[in-house]
Amino acid sequence: MAADSTGYFVFSLDTELATGFFDLDKERAALFSPDGSRERWSIRSLLDLMDEFDIRATWAITGHIFYRECEKCPVCPVKEWKGKYRSYDEAYDTNHPLWYGADVVEEIQRRRRHEIGFHGYTHRVFTPETMSTQEAEFEITEWMRVASRVGIEGKSVIFPRDKMGHLDLFSRHGFTSYRSEANLSIWIRNRFFGSYLKTLDHILGITTPPLYSLKGLPRTPDGMIDITESMHLKGFNWGVERILDSVNLHRLRLRRAVRGIHKAAEQKKIIHLWAHPWEFQTEKDMDKMRYIFEAVSEEQTSGRLQSITMSALAEKAEQPL
Numbered sequence: 001m002a003a004d005s006t007g008y009f010v011f012s013l014d015t016e017l018a019t020g021f022f023d024l025d026k027e028r029a030a031l032f033s034p035d036g037s038r039e040r041w042s043i044r045s046l047l048d049l050m051d052e053f054d055i056r057a058t059w060a061i062t063g064h065i066f067y068r069e070c071e072k073c074p075v076c077p078v079k080e081w082k083g084k085y086r087s088y089d090e091a092y093d094t095n096h097p098l099w100y101g102a103d104v105v106e107e108i109q110r111r112r113r114h115e116i117g118f119h120g121y122t123h124r125v126f127t128p129e130t131m132s133t134q135e136a137e138f139e140i141t142e143w144m145r146v147a148s149r150v151g152i153e154g155k156s157v158i159f160p161r162d163k164m165g166h167l168d169l170f171s172r173h174g175f176t177s178y179r180s181e182a183n184l185s186i187w188i189r190n191r192f193f194g195s196y197l198k199t200l201d202h203i204l205g206i207t208t209p210p211l212y213s214l215k216g217l218p219r220t221p222d223g224m225i226d227i228t229e230s231m232h233l234k235g236f237n238w239g240v241e242r243i244l245d246s247v248n249l250h251r252l253r254l255r256r257a258v259r260g261i262h263k264a265a266e267q268k269k270i271i272h273l274w275a276h277p278w279e280f281q282t283e284k285d286m287d288k289m290r291y292i293f294e295a296v297s298e299e300q301t302s303g304r305l306q307s308i309t310m311s312a313l314a315e316k317a318e319q320p321l
Contacts, residue, residue, distance in 0.1 A: 003316040004214045007264040007305045009296045010227060010272040010313060012058040012117075012179055014158055015043070018098035019062040019123045020276070022087045032278065036097035042280045043104055046289065047111050053293035054300065057114050058310040060158035063121035063143035065101035066150065070094055075138070077122045105150060115309035117156035118143055118175065126165040136166040140173055155311035157224075158274075171222035177314035179274065180228045182210045209260040211269035217317050225314045230272045231257055233292070234279040250284045251291045261295045265304035270313070 014020070017039055021028035033039060050057060064078075070093050081088035091099040108114055121139040124131060131139070147154055157170050157178040164180060209230035218226040236253055244250050257273060264271040273292070280286060299305035308316070 003319045004268055006303065007266070007268050007299070008214070008270045008313055008316075009055075009261060009264065009299075009305055009307045010058070010270060010310060011055065011307070012060060012156075012158055012229075012272065012274040012310060013046070014119055014274065014276045015059050015061045015065075015104070016119065016123055016276065017062075017065050017101050017104070017278070018087070018090070018096075019064050020160070022081065022091075022123055023085055025086045028087070032098055036101075038281060039098070039278050040104065042277045042285075044107065045286050046277060046280060047107065049286065049289055049293055050113070051111060053290075053297040054307065055113075055293055055296060056307045056309050056312075058117050058156050058158070059108050059114055060117040060119035060156065061101075061105060061108075062119045062123050062160075063139075063146050064091075064099065064123075066105055066146040067100050068095065068102040069100055075142075077124075077138075102150075109150065109152075115156060115311050116147070116152050116154070117158060117310065118154045118170075119158050120160040121146075123160045125161055125163045126159050127163045128165050130163075131165065133166065133169070136169055140166075140169055144173065155314070156227075156309070167220050167224055168222055171220065171224050175224060177225045177227050177310045179272070179310070180226050182229050182231075207256065208263050209256060209271060209273075211260065211264050211267065211271055213269055214313075214317055217270075225317050227270070227272055227310050227313060229274050230260060230270075231274075233257065233273050233275040233288075245282070245284045250288055254288055254291055257292060258295045261292070261299060261305070265299035265302070268304075 017036060018028055018032055021031065070091065072093065078088060078092050090096050105116070108116060120126070121143040124139065126136060144154060155174070155176045157175050159178070162181050164178070167178065170178065210228070211230065212228060241253060244252055260271045280289065296305060296307055300307060
């Protein structure tokens with residue numbers, strides 16, 4: 001079968017627990033459960049749905065949560081948080097379940113269908129302005145070190161907070177793909193009414209998320225393949241979402257995503273959806289994902305679409321079309 005004979009569904013998950021908010025004490029306290037139990041429920045529930053519908057995903061995991069407890073590493077970036085953020089007291093010399101997630105990694109690996117990719121070692125932003133080459137090298141090699149302890153060789157990169165940088169280093173270390181942000185329309189970027197148009201579009205499904213052709217995927221000079229996002233599944237006004245949830249119209253706002261899935265299958269294109277696992281906090285949220293995965297499953301059964309990880313898609317892009 002030729003690599004471009006079907007469409008492709010890519011689903012990537014920025015998996016961080018509390019490390020994604022290490023420098024945002026107030027937001028972290030408001031968003032996460034005290035003991036990490038809700039976040040683990042979210043991850044297990046997503047994995048169960050993926051098993052049910054034969055979905056493969058790229059779980060981009062922050063290196064720090066590979067640990068089971070603080071190991072007081074010789075070079076410890078967490079020490080730099082002391083006196084700046086409460087996260088130091090929560091993470092250093094503890095086994096706090098919001099900062100240590102070896103059990104999460106084990107659960108994802110146990111399902112035997114998913115990819116585990118890079119999402120920073122500490123979730124620092126990777127732009128050249130915020131991180132030196134030496135610091136980036138440390139983040140990459142430390143992530144590779146802790147990942148290798150459980151047999152993981154990273155191939156895909158999802159940058160913390162979607163801020164890209166130091167791609168040449170990733171290529172040098174054997175990574176083959178990364179996720180970049182989609183170019184938003186001028187209307188959605190408008191500071192006055194863009195958010196309202198975006199909300200309306202999600203509900204009515206007026207437009208389709210950006211789709212990409214396999215042969216047209218951009219590459220860096222070193223050959224890394226850019227698997228650009230199509231849509232952040234939870235990039236929606238949460239107030240409006242709660243209202244829709246309360247009147248059992250929770251699936252309504254995903255019409256745009258489902259329309260994109262069917263169009264990707266029809267046109268043999270790529271659709272790349274993404275989210276953070278912690279964003280799925282209720283049974284209604286899981287039913288939204290069931291709605292998404294039902295659409296993918298329907299197209300997979302018809303033979304028009306494949307669910308695929310980022311690294312596997314990068315391999316497809318290297319094949320003759």
